[in-house]
Amino acid sequence: MREDEIYAVLSRVLRTGDLPGGIKLGEHRLAEIFGVSRERTRKVLHRLGHERLLEIVKNRGAFTIAPDLREGHMVYEARRILESGMAAHLADSLTQAQIERLREHVDAEAEALRQGDQPTWQKLSAEFHYLLAEMTENPLVQRQAQELISRTLMLVKRYETNAGSACGCDEHRAIFRALSMRERGKAVKAMATHLSLVETRLRPILCEDAGPSLEEVLRKEIDARRGVDAGLVAAS
Amino acid sequence: MREDEIYAVLSRVLRTGDLPGGIKLGEHRLAEIFGVSRERTRKVLHRLGHERLLEIVKNRGAFTIAPDLREGHMVYEARRILESGMAAHLADSLTQAQIERLREHVDAEAEALRQGDQPTWQKLSAEFHYLLAEMTENPLVQRQAQELISRTLMLVKRYETNAGSACGCDEHRAIFRALSMRERGKAVKAMATHLSLVETRLRPILCEDAGPSLEEVLRKEIDARRGVDAGLVAAS
DNA sequence: CAAAACAAGATTGTGCACAAAAATTCGCTC
DNA sequence: GAGCGAATTTTTGTGCACAATCTTGTTTTG
Missing domain, CATH: 1.10.10.10 (Winged helix-like DNA-binding domain superfamily/Winged helix DNA-binding domain)
Incomplete structure (x- = not known):
């Protein structure tokens, strides 16, 4: 090997x-x-x-x-900072084709959620953020985003609450809407609040x-x- | 060793x-x-x-x-994305003490520029961005910012034009003003335009x-x- | 009986020697 | 003299052996 x-x-x-x-x-x-x-x-x-x-x-x-929840907070904060910047950039730079691609993705997420297909939805949900990073077409940003996102996956796995799995799709759609309408300020805000909400869905689990x-x-x-x-x- | x-x-x-x-x-x-x-x-x-x-x-x-100017563009774009996010975050989170600290730094920059002390000004100019990264108090963001900033120093060294050394102080002050007034949108915009302007000051040098x-x-x-x-x- | 000291085992750290690959040099041929 | 090819030399890659350190289990002593 x-x-x-x-x-x-x-x-x-x-x-x-x-x-x-x-x-x-x-x-x-x-x-x-x-x-x-x-x-x-x-x-x-x-x-x-x-x-x-x-x-x-x-x-x-x-x-x-x-990673404990203290470090988890740090990761989510870093994601808010980086991905807010990404949202600001994408609101100005997205092509029509990219917007269409994003629409399809959000629709697929909603469909998986509607059918109760949780594994697929969870996968698509994470990929939404990877997709945004890709669309910056900047390898440096992509690497930084991937590093942070993969760290949050680690946290979700460890501190996930089944309650948290059933919501959060509308937030992606809100981000998409703001981006497609090229409303930069709104996109930044939607991204920041989304990531804050995701973080609050983590619950401390004491017994490891x-x-x-x-x-x-x-x-x-x-x-x-x-x-x-x-x-x-x-x-x- | x-x-x-x-x-x-x-x-x-x-x-x-x-x-x-x-x-x-x-x-x-x-x-x-x-x-x-x-x-x-x-x-x-x-x-x-x-x-x-x-x-x-x-x-x-x-x-x-x-690094050629093509890669240089990539680095500056990544900085615009990350540091715009930093600006958005800092506009909401800066303490009064941090604002005071920033004011002192910008004043020191202006003073160095007024006295024509180019080495000091160049040093302070780079440290302004390091300082902002520090003020996020997030080690992950600090590492990412430092990596990108040090990469641009490499570029400036290679493609610097003496014309570029004589301007750019007002832009830092504009960023500071927006941050101190907690105007998020304005701070993001000021940061993005500043970094774009810095990039335009690089000039292609053919003979290495x-x-x-x-x-x-x-x-x-x-x-x-x-x-x-x-x-x-x-x-x- | 408890605690410290000691010894045995296991695991990581480091230098060395050899293998593999590339660059260079030399020599041969046309 | 130019071009091609083989041998040499230099440089990197890799496995091995030994040294240093830590862990664990045992023994001894207060």
């Missing part, structure tokens, strides 16, 4: 937040799971440490981080249940990747 | 943009300059590569990057002169660091 593949798997696993905090990621153990030498996993772990996706303690190793094992989660992700690769390359 | 010190020196040198593009940073050569083993510099170079502060070509090594040598630049930076360390620690 190549180094960037290991990075992709670990990065994705850490971002989804399936693993509870404080789990140790031993170099040797990961090397066995991925079937590579220790140096490979070592390099990847340190890189992830620099990106703050896990914590590296000198002479102790790498551990998954457990054990969660699935490290190997279990990793195997699943690796297999999923293999499936995708096989489907794309159609060989091996 | 410790690893994080090497990282600090190299990161700073690359960000200042003193070096022309395409300069090779050999692992062994840097190891000699810093007086450490090759593995140390190797790790640092790869980390800097991941952060896109230099380009790493497989089996060829690390090279300094030379040789620039100082790698070792020369690094030695200078290392010595500067030693001086700072000695002053702080007051020993060795």
